[in-house]
Amino acid sequence: MNPFASALLAWFDEHGRKDLPWQHPRDAYRVWLSEVMLQQTQVVTVIPYFLRFVATLPTLRDLASAEEDTVLALWSGLGYYRRARFLQRAAQICVDKHDGELPRDFAALAELPGIGRSTAGAILAQAYGLRFPILDGNVKRVLTRHLGIHGHPGQSPVEKVLWQHAEALTPAQRTADYTQAIMDLGATLCVRAKPRCDACPMASDCVAKRDDLTTQLPSAKPTKAVPTRDTVMLILRDAEGRVLLERRGPQGVWSGLWSLPEAGDHDQAWRAAQSMATIDDAQALPSFVHVFSHYRLKVEPLLFDEATARPRIADNSNLRWCAPDERAALGLPAPVRTLLQNL
Template structure:
C-alpha cells in the first residue's frame, strides 16, 4: 500500500516543483511589499487569478501604498472594487489600512498573530503575508492547499467541518518547511490551481502523485469532501429606476446601501414594494436573476414614468423605500466614478446607453 512521504521529502518535492514550474511573474510577485502581497491575497479569495490581475493593477495604481488606501474615501475604494464581488473584502481592507496607519504608524505588522487581528484577515492569509513578505516559516491553508492535502493524505470530509479543518491544519503545519517557506507556499497554491484542480486533475505531472493516496486508490473525486447540500434559497426584489431628464444630461437616482450586508457601501437602485406605487406611474422592464454564491436574487426592475412624483423616492421616510444611508442623483458620466453592483451597472448601461 502506498504511504505518504515524510514531511521533509514532501516539502522538498514541492519546492523543487516551484523552482522548475512555479508561477513567478504575476504582478504581485517578485516583491516583499506586504501591502501588495496582502492586497493580492484578499483579492484572490474566491476569485480567479485572471479576474484579479486587472483589478489589482488598477488598485495599486490609484492606491500605491497602505497609507494611500487609508486616506481614500469609501466611494473611491468601492468604485475600484466594483464588479469583483464579495464587497466585505474591500470594506475590511479599507478598515485595516486605517488601523495600520493609526496603530502601527503606517508599518505593516510582521507577527502573524497580530496580522490575523486585522479586519478580513484569517489564519491562512496571515500566514501567506508573513511568509511572502517577512520570510517567516508560517503555514497556509487556502482552498487550493486544502485540496492538495486532502487528496495526498486521503483526509475525508468537508473542509468546512471543524474536525476536518483541524486535520488539514495539522498536516499543513507539519509539512511546512523552515527554509524556503515562501517558495513552498507558492508552489502549494500553484499545484492546487493548475495541477491538482477540482475536476480533471493532471496527476501524471504532479510531483506528489507517487505517494498520493487518493491517486493510488483511484478516489480523487472523493476529496475533498463536498459541502452538504441544502435547498438553494431565492429572494425576490423590485428595483425602482427614477430618471431625470434635463436639457444637458440624464440623471438617475441611487441610494447608498448600508456599510454591512449585501453590496455594503455601494450605490444601488432603491428596493421597493410594488404595491406602494400606482401602476400607472411605473412600467415593468424585463426581470432577471442574479446569482450569488449562496442564493439567487430575482430582480424585477420598475421604471418610474415621467409623470410620477419623483420626490417620493428621495424621501427616506417613505415606506416603499428601504431606509438608505444616503440618496443622490447621478449623471451618466458620474456612474463610472462610483461603486455600483455589477447587475445595477449592467441594467443602467442597457437602459441609458454607455456614457
C-alpha cells in the same frame, strides 16, 4: 526538510508561477491586497483589479487616506465588497497603531479586519518569509488528496486536521516559495476536475492517486439532510374518466396550481373522499418521492374509481372535475401531471 516540501519546491523551481503581478515587486502591502482580493476569487479575475488598484493607491498610506468611494470604485465588480471596507479600515489601523506598516506579528495581523488565519499566514510567509502555514482552497484540495482525508473540508473537525497537516508540512526554509508552490500545484495540476497526476511531483506518495480517489476527494459538501414529508394524494375518478382537481392555496409549494386533493393518511383520505364523492373502494398506487430544494415529498396516491360527484360538490373556482384532455391547459405540478398520465 520533509519529502513533500522538498519535491514540491523542486517542482516549483521548474514549473511554478513566478510572474504574477503581486510577485514583483513583492512587498507586504501588495501581498496583502492580493490575498484579500483572492479570497473566493480566481486569479484571472483578480489580476486587472489588482493592477488598477495599486496604480491608483500604490502604498498602504495611500489606501488609508483615500476616499472610501475611491476604494469601492476600484473594487467594483469584484464582489464581496465588505472586503474593500475591511481593507481600508485595516490600513487605517496600521497607520494609527503600527507605524504605517503591516505588523509582522501573527496575532496583531489576524486581528485586523478581513485578515483571518490563512491570510495572515500567507502575508507572513510571502512578504516576510516567516514560517506560517496557509489553508486555502488549493491547499485543502492538495492535502485531502495527498493524505486521503475524507469529509468535507469546510467542516470543523476536517479543517482542524488539515491545519495540523498544513502546519507540519510547511518547511522552515523557503517558506515563501513553498506557500506559493502548494497554491500553484493546486491551481495548475491538482485541480478539482481531471487533475494532472502524471505531472505531479508527489504522485508516488499520493493516497488519492494510489486508491483512485481523485474524483472523491476533497469530499463534496454534505447535502444537508432534507426532511421528508408524507402526503396521500386522492385520485377521484368518475365513470367518464374525469378526475377531481383542487386548486392549491396562495401559500406554500405549488401555490395556485391545480393539483390532487391531499390528506395526511389513508383514514383522512377516506373521509375526505366520501365528503366529495360517492365512492366504493380505494386502490393504493405505488408511492413515489418528489424532491424539492428544502424537503422531500413522499406521495402515496390513492385511486378511488367509479366515483360519483356529490351534487353539492359542483365545479367551482377551486374544485373541478377534469377530463384528461382538459388537463393540458391547466397548471399542474409536474409529478401530479405524470401521475395522472400514467393511470
